[in-house]
Amino acid sequence: TSLNLLLKMSVMVLTSFRWEEERSTDGSKWRFLEHNGPVFAPSYEPLPDKVKFFYDGKHMKLSPPAEEVATFFAKMLDHEYNMTKKNEKSKITDLNKCNFSQMNDYFKAQSEARKQMTKEEKRKIKEENERLLQEYGFCIMDNHKERIGNFRIEPPGLFRGRGDHPKMGMLKRRIRPEDIIINCSKDSKQPKPPPGKKWKEVRHDNKVTWLASWTENIQGSIKYIMLNPSSRIKGEKDWQKYETARRLKKCVDRLRTQYRDDWKSKEMRIRQRAVALYFIDKLALRAGNEKEEGETADTVGCCSLRVEHIQLYPKMDEQEFVVEFDFLGKDSIRYYNKIPVEKRVFKNLQLFLENKQPEDDLFDRLNTSILNKHLQELMDGLTAKVFRTYNASITLQQQLKELTTSDDSIPAKILSYNRANRAVAILCNHQRAPPKTFEKSMQNLQTKIDEKQIQLSTARKQLKAAKADHKASHDDKSKKTVEVKRKAVQRIEEQLMKLQVQATDREENKQIALGTSKLNYLDPRISVAWCKKYAIPIEKIYNKTQREKFAWAIDMAEKDYVF
């Protein structure tokens, strides 16, 4: 295989950058695609006989498939959530009568044992992982060897879902080769299914980017194996996304004027559309597709907001026309916000609420499809999510400009960067649970700061003493000592400042997740340009993976880049 790979790679064109290569115009995503297929979950290993399962107090020997399911439950025992599944057809009808404790103990012991592994054992595992990565983790797309994102198929287990999910606890079944559709090019060496097995299908569709797919049994949706963000195909798409957002920047004033105008429309559907768009623009809300009831957790976005999700306050504290939002958004993350709106918006909302029940749709004449169709007419390629990208990126750019001070130290500038990033994360409502060790880690940092402060005052005293000494003796040696002490003070001051900045940053970041906006919403060229302008090494902003993902931007953006 490696010889084969070499041969194929030797054909590769050695252009300087692949995002400068030509792309097709007929909607095809590639011409050549070759890969080795997915890695399947390891097959089930029955437990040793000594690990017993009890039902209703009585020992029961389970068949391997039933035992596997039992182990899923056993592994859940320590989790705070309770799986409320009514189990299998057989004798086991009541989960409460199942005693998984031996199994649970066994797995705990196993995980303990894993931690105690010798270096040698760890090395072996690492090597095996590396071997799998080399064999299955890459593909050839057109003239390039590309990293695959998720080449391992998800193992079977209990579906959890997020928030209050109606399907929590359902069995997620094992995926076999017979479930997999392979996609590759006709002239490639097709991946081989495991011995004695067959793929569901092998197709050659170059209008899509995935390498393999299967249908998952919980929602019946399709899962894909696709390329890593560092790949050409993902990078180009990403670039395109930001270019669309920049086109929105050019016409956003016009669109804003228009939707404000539409607040006065005599047609209800237009008013609703205009108010929804205002929220999407101002609050960076998601579009809010309809969801099938009972299939997923009850969450909403803009178009699917219900009456119960907003409260209107003609007057609140010092402000007029305040709208209070309180709903569960994507991943059941709560969105809570109180914002003053323009009188017209407020009046419209009152109108939309008339004669409605709490569970009725706020925008009953609107859905994402209608909204997006309208947006498409306003600007080519415009959809609701472009506003999120646009507002996130423009906010970063503005905040960076506002917060960065040229003669700040590098750590201080990075604090400014993180604050700009944070402004975006807050806008997009990217929250996280405070880390479990937050308080402790804050305390540790404070201890360090206190110590450093003591160190500093000692150093300052020493400097003073050295100065006095020098004044008295005026010799070279004492002059040198003064210099040495002066340097020491300076160094400690810097260290102290760095620690204080770190503490501020961490505190402000307690409940904010920066990752998502950094990875998905912020035009990387803004960050690259900022780094160049202030001579900040790009490594301070992007780690290795991120630099790989944003290679196109790092290559492209100069210090004067403007989003």
Next chain:
DNA sequence: CCTTAGACTTGGACCAAAGTTT
């Protein structure tokens, strides 16, 4: 027009590896 399948992007938690301190 409405519904649904399909493709692709966006999302936070968790945990092992890497890094740092004791």
Next chain:
DNA sequence: AAACTTTGGTCCAAGTCTAAGG
């Protein structure tokens, strides 16, 4: 070298949006 902390990769979804089909 053990213990502890931080980082970043993986996991496992949950969204958005387009297009095909009825």
